[in-house]
Structure formats: C-alpha cells, structure tokens
Amino acid sequence: MAPAPQGFRQSMAWLHTWCGLVCGWLLCAIFLTGTLSVFREPITRWMEARPSAATVPGAAGGASDAALQAAAGHLAAHGAGARFWRIELPREPGDALRLAWPPAAGARGGPQTAALDPASGALLPAPWGRRTEGGRHFMTFHYTLHGGVPGYWLVGWLSVGMLVALVSGVVVHRRIFADFFTFRPAKGQRSWLDAHNATAVLALPFLFMIVYTGLAIFYTSYLPWPLRAVYGADGAAHGRFQQELTHQSPPMRRARSGTAAPLHGLAPLLAQAQALTGQPPRLVVVEQPGDAAMVVRIHTRASGDPRTLHQAVGSVAFDGVDGAVLQVQRPLAGATPASAQAHGVMAALHLAHFGGWTIKWLYFFSGLAGTAMMATGTILFGIKRRRKVGKEAGPATPWAYRAAEALNVAALAGTAVACIAYLWCNRLLPADLPGREAWEIRGFLCAWLAAALHAACRPAARAWAEQLSAAAVLCLALPLLNQWTTGQQAWRHALAGDWQQAGVELVALGFGVALAWGAWQVRRALRKGIPG
Numbered sequence: 001m002a003p004a005p006q007g008f009r010q011s012m013a014w015l016h017t018w019c020g021l022v023c024g025w026l027l028c029a030i031f032l033t034g035t036l037s038v039f040r041e042p043i044t045r046w047m048e049a050r051p052s053a054a055t056v057p058g059a060a061g062g063a064s065d066a067a068l069q070a071a072a073g074h075l076a077a078h079g080a081g082a083r084f085w086r087i088e089l090p091r092e093p094g095d096a097l098r099l100a101w102p103p104a105a106g107a108r109g110g111p112q113t114a115a116l117d118p119a120s121g122a123l124l125p126a127p128w129g130r131r132t133e134g135g136r137h138f139m140t141f142h143y144t145l146h147g148g149v150p151g152y153w154l155v156g157w158l159s160v161g162m163l164v165a166l167v168s169g170v171v172v173h174r175r176i177f178a179d180f181f182t183f184r185p186a187k188g189q190r191s192w193l194d195a196h197n198a199t200a201v202l203a204l205p206f207l208f209m210i211v212y213t214g215l216a217i218f219y220t221s222y223l224p225w226p227l228r229a230v231y232g233a234d235g236a237a238h239g240r241f242q243q244e245l246t247h248q249s250p251p252m253r254r255a256r257s258g259t260a261a262p263l264h265g266l267a268p269l270l271a272q273a274q275a276l277t278g279q280p281p282r283l284v285v286v287e288q289p290g291d292a293a294m295v296v297r298i299h300t301r302a303s304g305d306p307r308t309l310h311q312a313v314g315s316v317a318f319d320g321v322d323g324a325v326l327q328v329q330r331p332l333a334g335a336t337p338a339s340a341q342a343h344g345v346m347a348a349l350h351l352a353h354f355g356g357w358t359i360k361w362l363y364f365f366s367g368l369a370g371t372a373m374m375a376t377g378t379i380l381f382g383i384k385r386r387r388k389v390g391k392e393a394g395p396a397t398p399w400a401y402r403a404a405e406a407l408n409v410a411a412l413a414g415t416a417v418a419c420i421a422y423l424w425c426n427r428l429l430p431a432d433l434p435g436r437e438a439w440e441i442r443g444f445l446c447a448w449l450a451a452a453l454h455a456a457c458r459p460a461a462r463a464w465a466e467q468l469s470a471a472a473v474l475c476l477a478l479p480l481l482n483q484w485t486t487g488q489q490a491w492r493h494a495l496a497g498d499w500q501q502a503g504v505e506l507v508a509l510g511f512g513v514a515l516a517w518g519a520w521q522v523r524r525a526l527r528k529g530i531p532g
Contacts, residue, residue, distance in 0.1 A: 009172060016168035017381065021404070023161035024378045025411040026145070028371055029448075030155060032415050034142040034210075035367030038352055038360050039507075040135025042500035045092070047132040047426045049486045050501075062090035063097045063118040068266040070121025071097055074114060076263070080290060081105060087266075087284040090118045091301070092500070097121075132426055133437040137444065138419075143214070146441060156222055159211050166207060173197060196376040203369035210370075213350035217343065259292040264323040266296070269316075273298040276328050277314035286320060294320030300331075302353070375412045382408060382460070405460040406452070413467035414451030416515065420474040420508070421447035427485040461526055468519035475512030479505045 036043070063071075068087075075085045081104030088098040096115035103109050115124040133140075145151035200207075215222065263286065270281045279300035288294040296318045317327040348354050352363045382405045425443030429436050455463045482505065483489050493502040 012168040012171040016165055016172050019161050019168065020165040020374070020377050021381050023158045023165065024374045025407045026154075027158055027162055028374050028378070028411045029415040030142055030145070030158065031367060031371045031374060032419065033138040035364055035371060036419060037135060037139035037142050038363045038367065039503070040139050041092075042135070042504055043138070044132070044134025044136065045498075046501045046504040047130065047134045047423065049130050049427075049488065050095075062095070064121070065265075065267045067097050067116055067118050067121035068270075071099055071116055072263050072266060074116070074123070075099060075101060075286070076290065078112065078114070079104075081107075082289060083287070085284075085286040085289050087286075089270075089282055089284070091282065096124055130426065130431050131436050133440055137422065137441055141444075143218075146445070152221070156215065156218070159215050162207075162211050166204070166211070169200060170204075173200075193380060196373060196380055199369045199373040199376060203366050203373055206363075206366040207370050207373075209349060210367075213346045216346045217350055254288060254293040254295055256288050256291050257293040260290055261292040261294065261321045263289065263294065263320055264296065264318070269296055269298060269318050269323060272318075272323075272325070273300065273316040276316050276325070277330055279314060279331060289320070292321055295326065296320045302331075378404075378408050378411065402460075403456075406455040406463070409455035409460060409463045409467060410448070410452035413464060413471060414448055414455060416471040416511075417451050417467055417474070418444050418448035420471055420478070420511075423478060423508070424474060424481060427481050461522060465519050465522040465526065468515050468522065472512045472515035472519055475508045475515060478508045478512075 071087055075082075075087075079085055079101035082101040083105070084101065086100040088100070090097060095118070097118045099114040099116065100111055102111050116122065117124055140146060143152065143155050145155060147154065266284060270284070273281050277300045279302065281298050282301035283299040285297045285299070286294060287297065297315060298318070299315045300313050302313055314331040315327075315329045316325065318324065319326055352359050355362075382401060422440060422444040425440045429439055429443075433439060451467055454467065458466065479490055488501075490502040490505040493499070
C-alpha cells in the first residue's frame, strides 16, 4: 500500500480510496443482503410455499374461538407436563395458528410444534409450509456474516470503516453536489466516477443514517463495560437494565402448586388484553399449564401507526384458571426515559419499523443505490490502476490488482448469484430433508465460494459477463421453478390478494432484467475489444 500523501485533502483521498476498497468488498454483500432483508417477511412467506388465504373475519387475534379451543385441547393432549405452551397468532393472510411446547421434565427430544387452521382449528400437515430460514437468513448475514461473535464484531468494524469512507469522500469531492447532475456515458473511467458520485449523493443521507443507527442499536454489545460495571457481568444484567430503562416491573412468576386445574377460555382473554393495551395480540404464553397456579401471558404487537417512530409493545398477565388480571404492561406506561425512546427511534429507523410499505420500498431503493455506490467505487479502483505496474505494491502490483478485480466480481456479481441460488435451494431441496434450513444457508455460502473461485480462474471481464448472466438466468427462471416444484404462480397469489408472495417473483424478474442488461453491456464491450 502506498504511503499517505501530504496535505489534508490528499490524505483524505488516500484514506477514502483504501478504506473504501478494503471495507467495500464485504460491505457490498452486507448492504445487498440488508436491502433484501427489508422484505424478509414476504421472502419467508414465499420460501415457506404457503397457500394464499383470507384472514378470519371478526376473530380474536386472527383466530376463531373454535381454533383457540382446538389449540388448547391439542396442547393439553400433547404437551402435558411441559413448562409452558406457546401459541403464535396469525398476522397475515395464509398464516397458521402455530403451537410450540418443550418436552416434559425428564423427557428426551427437542421442542414440539404444530399448526392449526385459524378458522376451523383443524390440524394442518406438518410442517405447515416448508421449513426454511427464509428472509431471516439475509438479516442474520447482514449483521453477523453467519460468523457468530467474530462475524458480529467484523461487521461492526466494517461499519466504522464505512463511516470513515463516507466522511472522507465528502471532504474529497468538493463539487459532489454539482457532479450529481453530471453524467457522461461511454467515457470509461469518467463514466464510472460520475456514476459513483451520483449514487453517493443520492443515497448519502440514508447511508449515514443506516450505518450510524446500526452501530447505535447494538451499543450494549459493542461497549458492554459500563453496563457490567453498574449491573454486574451475569446473564440477568441486561434484563435488569432494560426494566429500569423502560420503567417496567419484572414479569411476575408463580411456582407450580401441584393441583390440577382447567385452562380458562382464551378468546375473552385476548379481547380483554387488546382493550387494556390498545394493541392487537400476537403471542400467548401459558406458564405452568394444567396447574392451579398457571398464568396466561398475552403479548401484543405495535399498532403500526406509520406516523410514529417509537412504537412500544405491551403485555397482560391473567390468572389461567379464573381469568383475573394479574399484571398489565402498557406501552409507554409512565414517564419513559428519553434514552429508552431514543433507542427505540434508532431501532425503528434502522429496521424500517414505521411508515408501512412506502418506507420499506424507499429503504429498498436507497439500499440498492448505496450498494451501487460501493460497487462503482471498487470497480473504479481497478480501472484507474489497471496499467500501473511495479508501483504501489512493487513487483507484485499486477498480482494485487488481479486479486482486487477477482474480489470485485465475487463481492458484486457473486453475491447476486448466491442470493438467488439461496431461493433455488429452497425449492430444490426435499421438503422433508432434516435440517433443510441449514442446507439452504450452506447452498448460499457454497454458491458464493464457487463464484469467488470462478472469478479467480477467469479473466475479469469474462467473469463479470458469465456471473451476471448466470444470476440473470436464475432470476428470470425463478417463477418457472416455483411452478414446477410447488404448482404456485405469482398471478394466482396476486388474484388472491397475496401481493407479498407475488412481489417476490416480480422483484426477481426485475433483478433478472437488470442483470441481463449488465451482462449484455459487458459482452458488447468485449466484442469491441474494450478491456474489462
């Protein structure tokens, strides 16, 4: 690496170039998967291959009284002796009433699950939809790279590096806002610089916000020492901190009495919880089920007001036998500290938990613009230094630039191939394959590794053309694959009003067209003899 030149702006240019390049390869993958994770719920619905269906009109929590009674009966028959029962209420059309319970004390095996029809209460085939990590994979990769704690910290350091690159970029490009309105196509390096400037200015406020809030919402993880100094280093420290921060009392617990008792009807409790908190219920947890000391704890979901950034949720605890109210945690109850509200706002800003679908689409296109900004920056580095031999890295300079070009292809086109390959794995893996969620993620990582090896073995321009073409074909053929493997079509989902599942395939087709255009441009440049 060349030494930093003298002068403030020259030093900032050096910092911008090398910080952007070193961090940019993984940041491209992080940003693209983060952009896709904005629509993680629709992606999960599509990957589960659930049929489109209507909600249950007038039902408590999206489930009928008959379905709730059937859920209680199923849990009593199959979950006797469990420490708790969990009932997840439907949220979207086509969602099932999901049940889960741990094994009884001393019994072997893992948690058990079941799914019921939210209208009739009939037991649905297991599993209800394909077992999949769904869109959560993109979110997890976005902030951990599937690398556990080391990956979590690596993403944090890369985020700091991105902030450095953004600030130094603003210093370097004095005419950045004037350059935003300047684009000179078919001018080689000049065109790439214009594209880099335009996407940077377009996404600059979003980029600063998304990187800063991403670091801020994990402040207790990146800087845990003040928290440990005050609350101790044990595992309960974070819980006590959150309770004091939000002025909430700890959830009440009851010891098992040893006296059997029937469960109170759930439907009236759901209606009462909604009346007390002003929010719809989302989850029912029955603690000490079948015992006279059982507690029914109902957790609510945010009302979804698009005008509100900080939306807290509440919960209500009932006596599981007579239905008496034991504890109410209302959203924003009392004088919530400004620090708690600030953290909630940061999380809502980063996760797009406000504004409905309009904000989600705005985040999606802003994330694509940010990814394009980083992509054009890394490509520009290779174009500017392609003819430099024996300078910045001495005799090894050509090899270093060749490695940089291969990493460019793997980080950009390779990530696109891996993302669409992940959806293909979901449809091609057997539905009853044990651990198929992990195999989907392995398919993503293997496709990414294969793209990196391909980029290292092929000339850069041809690697670009071939990987962009492969990603385009996979995107454009996704609806055909879905119809062949599940019999579902996007137009049928659209006619049923399920635009979430239909939208996944429509967006894939849009990506396919854009990737095909990019591959065509690279191949046209190759035919004209223009170097990659």
